[in-house]
Amino acid sequence: MSTGQEQRAIRCLVAKVGLDGHDRGAHVIARAFRDAGFEVIYSGLHRAPEEIVQAAVQEDVDVLGISILSGAHNTLVPKVIEGLKSYGAFEDTLILVGGIIPDEDRSDLKAAGVAEVFGPGTPMSETIDFVREHVDR
Template structure:
C-alpha cells in the first residue's frame, strides 16, 4: 500500500458537541485533515454526546476529533467515551480533543482515554503527524 493510500484510509470525524457555537477551529482542522489526504466527516454544530457516538460508530471512523471551547469538556467528553465503550468502539478509535482546556483537565481527559489534547496555536502539521502515527488501522 502506498503512503497516499494509507493516508486516505484514515477516516476522521471532526465533532462539535454541546452548545458550543464556535466552529472556526473545527473547520480549519477538517480542511487540514482533508488536505493531508484523510477522509473527513464534519458533524456540524450543537450535537449531543450520543449523536457524536452514533456518527462515529456508523461512519466507522479511526479518529474522533472533538472540538470544544465551551468549558464543558469535563462533562461531555466522558459521555462520548462511555458511549463508544457501549458500542465496543472505544479501543478502535483515536480520540483527540481540541480547544481551550486547562492543564489539570488535560491530564484527567487523558486518564479517561483521550489520546491527546491540542490547544490553540498548535501547528497543523503536529496534529496531522500525530494522527498518522497513532490512528488505529481498520
Template sequence: MEGKPIRVLLAKAGLDGHNRGIQLVGKALRDAGMEVLYGGLRITPEEVVEMSIQEDVDVVGISIFSGGLMTIIPKIFQAMQQNEATRDIPLIVGGILPPGDAEALKAMGIRAVFGPGSDLEEIASFIRGLAAGSAAKEKAASG
C-alpha cells in the first residue's frame, strides 16, 4: 500500500437523494490524501460489487438517510460477501440510524457505522486503519 493512495468508493443507497453528508466526507477523505470515487445516488448492491471490482477499491462507504437502512445495507453486504473479489473489502456505513441499528450492523460484519456529526478526521483515521489491515493481510497471503 506504500505510495499508493487509499481508494474509497462512496455511494448513496436506497431512494435517498440527500448527498450533503457524503460530499463532506468525500472532501475530508480527499484532503487526507485518499482517492475518492463517488458511485452516485440510488446505487444497487450489484453496482457496489461491480464498481468495487472495476475501481479496485480498498474500502466501501455507503450513506443512507432515508430509512430502509436495515433492508439495503444487509443486501449490499451479502452481495459483497458472495463475490470472491469483494469479500475482503471493508464496508462502512454512514447516515441516520434508529437506536440499536448500529450494533446490529456491526454484528453482521459492517466494520463501522458513523452517524450525523461524526468527526471527519476520525473517519479518515479509521479508514486508514482498515486499509492498512487489508494490505497486511494481502502481503501475508502472498508471502
C-alpha cells in the first residue's frame, strides 16, 4: 500500500572538473553510490566549472561530488560553488570533494562551502553514511 509520501532516491552528480584525466576513483564512488540506492550521474572527464554547474542545476541533484587530482582544487572548486550560488542552487546541494587534497587546503575548501573532503582510502561506507546524514531532504 502506497502512502503517497515515498521519498525519491538521493540524486548525485559525480564530476571531474578541469584537465584531470584520472577517473578511476570517480567510477568507484559512482558505483558505490549506485549500489547504495542513489541515482548517479557521471559528468565524464575534462569538464569546465560552468559545465558542472549546469549539469547540477539541470539534474536537480542533492549531492555534487567533485573528484579532483590535478592540484587545481583551490581554483576550480570555488568556481563551481560560485556558479551554484548564482543559480540559487548552493543551499540545496551537498558538495563533497574527493581526491588528493593536501591537509592545509581542506579548511579553505570547507570555508568556501565544501561539506567534506574525502581522501584516498576512505571507506565507501563512510562516504555513503555522510551523504545519508547530511542531505537535506
